[in-house]
Amino acid sequence: MTNQFFNHIDTFSGLFEHALLTELEANSMLIEVKNGNTMLNVGQTIKAIPLLVKGTIKVSRINEEGQELLLYYVKEGESCAMTFNCCMLSKTSEIKGTAEEDSVLLCLPTIKMDEWMIKYPSWKKYVMTTILNRFTEIIKCVDEVAFKKMDERLINYLKEKSNISGSSLINLTHQQIGDELGTNRVVISRLLKKLENDKKLLIYNKQIKLLKDF
Amino acid sequence: MTNQFFNHIDTFSGLFEHALLTELEANSMLIEVKNGNTMLNVGQTIKAIPLLVKGTIKVSRINEEGQELLLYYVKEGESCAMTFNCCMLSKTSEIKGTAEEDSVLLCLPTIKMDEWMIKYPSWKKYVMTTILNRFTEIIKCVDEVAFKKMDERLINYLKEKSNISGSSLINLTHQQIGDELGTNRVVISRLLKKLENDKKLLIYNKQIKLLKDF
DNA sequence: AAATGGTTGTAACAAATGTTACAATCCCTA
DNA sequence: TAGGGATTGTAACATTTGTTACAACCATTT
Numbered sequence: 225m226t227n228q229f230f231n232h233i234d235t236f237s238g239l240f241e242h243a244l245l246t247e248l249e250a251n252s253m254l255i256e257v258k259n260g261n262t263m264l265n266v267g268q269t270i271k272a273i274p275l276l277v278k279g280t281i282k283v284s285r286i287n288e289e290g291q292e293l294l295l296y297y298v299k300e301g302e303s304c305a306m307t308f309n310c311c312m313l314s315k316t317s318e319i320k321g322t323a324e325e326d327s328v329l330l331c332l333p334t335i336k337m338d339e340w341m342i343k344y345p346s347w348k349k350y351v352m353t354t355i356l357n358r359f360t361e362i363i364k365c366v367d368e369v370a371f372k373k374m375d376e377r378l379i380n381y382l383k384e385k386s387n388i389s390g391s392s393l394i395n396l397t398h399q400q401i402g403d404e405l406g407t408n409r410v411v412i413s414r415l416l417k418k419l420e421n422d423k424k425l426l427i428y429n430k431q432i433k434l435l436k437d438f
Numbered sequence: 439m440t441n442q443f444f445n446h447i448d449t450f451s452g453l454f455e456h457a458l459l460t461e462l463e464a465n466s467m468l469i470e471v472k473n474g475n476t477m478l479n480v481g482q483t484i485k486a487i488p489l490l491v492k493g494t495i496k497v498s499r500i501n502e503e504g505q506e507l508l509l510y511y512v513k514e515g516e517s518c519a520m521t522f523n524c525c526m527l528s529k530t531s532e533i534k535g536t537a538e539e540d541s542v543l544l545c546l547p548t549i550k551m552d553e554w555m556i557k558y559p560s561w562k563k564y565v566m567t568t569i570l571n572r573f574t575e576i577i578k579c580v581d582e583v584a585f586k587k588m589d590e591r592l593i594n595y596l597k598e599k600s601n602i603s604g605s606s607l608i609n610l611t612h613q614q615i616g617d618e619l620g621t622n623r624v625v626i627s628r629l630l631k632k633l634e635n636d637k638k639l640l641i642y643n644k645q646i647k648l649l650k651d652f
Numbered sequence: 653a654a655a656t657g658g659t660t661g662t663a664a665c666a667a668a669t670g671t672t673a674c675a676a677t678c679c680c681t682a
Numbered sequence: 683t684a685g686g687g688a689t690t691g692t693a694a695c696a697t698t699t700g701t702t703a704c705a706a707c708c709a710t711t712t
Contacts, residue, residue: 398690413689416690
């Protein structure tokens with residue numbers, strides 16, 4: 225029980241009661257995932273629930289042809305509802321989880337999740353809130369894809385990326401953006417050029433700078 | 439406690455233990471919704487959890503402009519995960535629920551849902567399974583909208599409608615179909631005509647008949 | 653049977669997105 | 683500093699979807 229480990233548990237100290245924190249510490253395993261690494265892929269089975277201590281995890285859907293679509297982000301102190309899904313119903317993953325920064329997570333055996341639902345009200349609340357918030361986000365995602373044109377989706381996407389990283393500089397190629405929005409690179413280049421002409425952003429190599437009135 | 443009421447509870451007798459069934463009976467209110475009636479609309483607050491005793495409820499998303507998109511169906515013995523969402527986080531509804539047949543549902547006060555999560559393992563399992571299955575369905579919906587062309591979406595839609603009603607006759611106008619798929623009537627007419635030419639279906643007034651090799 | 657209102661068929665066109673191809677540019681490494 | 687791989691810009695075109703308009707059709711009421 226190192227001092228450093230205590231710090232990790234502390235991420236959740238505002239959320240959980242003391243007894244639960246102690247149990248969490250005793251039962252979970254600390255894992256590090258480097259920026260860009262995929263911690264979970266489609267078709268994999270998941271045997272542990274990840275609680276994110278530090279960093280950001282990008283969760284996306286991959287269809288049969290390998291096309292990708294960004295669903296949502298998991299941030300510090302949060303967990304992934306789809307993982308609950310897979311764990312509890314013993315299904316293989318239908319999503320991909322990739323670290324967007326160097327991230328640290330606590331892995332918790334499925335069985336504990338279930339046990340604690342009854343034992344700790346704060347845990348039950350955490351699980352329910354996580355799941356239900358994700359619902360809202362996925363519905364938002366459905367909205368975007370179903371009702372919005374690509375130009376608006378691109379703008380929202382860039383805003384979100386900028387929020388996550390806390391910077392107006394976005395280090396992505398047009399290809400990468402196209403992949404995450406489930407469209408073609410040329411489409412993205414085209415739309416970005418239009419935004420550049422409208423003085424909303426600047427295009428550099430592998431980088432985009434959002435301007436003030438973006 | 440009428441005999442008829444007992445029958446309603448019986449829908450859930452395979453799912454819940456006896457004590458829970460008794461509590462369910464004591465705490466819930468029986469409501470009927472006629473075919474086509476909307477039981478829940480966007481912006482409404484929900485104070486009760488609906489358990490569907492009989493019938494089918496269509497759940498759809500409505501965006502700001504009033505455009506609709508079919509999300510999933512709730513069937514006998516099932517409940518609506520989005521309602522859990524709204525109830526537990528005290529939010530207004532972001533979805534619409536409409537009866538596709540004459541339907542009967544048990545309405546349960548939110549507080550009981552929470553209480554029973556701890557008290558009855560079968561209830562906890564029911565709630566979790568409901569929520570998590572919906573997740574899968576909404577992801578499927580995202581897939582459809584994000585990756586599939588309208589012709590394929592239309593085919594899947596007609597198949598599902600046929601499944602729900604258990605008939606190869608679908609009583610809908612092109613306008614209604616367009617609404618549920620979030621597109622234009624002309625687009626639907628066009629695609630249906632193509633399917634008719636390919637001998638997949640027959641178009642009648644306010645009715646479509648799916649043929650064998652649909 | 654004529655009138656009416658809703659439904660379907662279709663043309664013609666606009667807009668959005670997808671696709672292919674190729675040139676220009678950038679950046680890293682030899 | 684020259685070469686090569688990845689990235690970006692752009693044209694040209696195909697396909698899909700959206701939109702408007704109007705005619706034809708159907709079913710019900712008068």
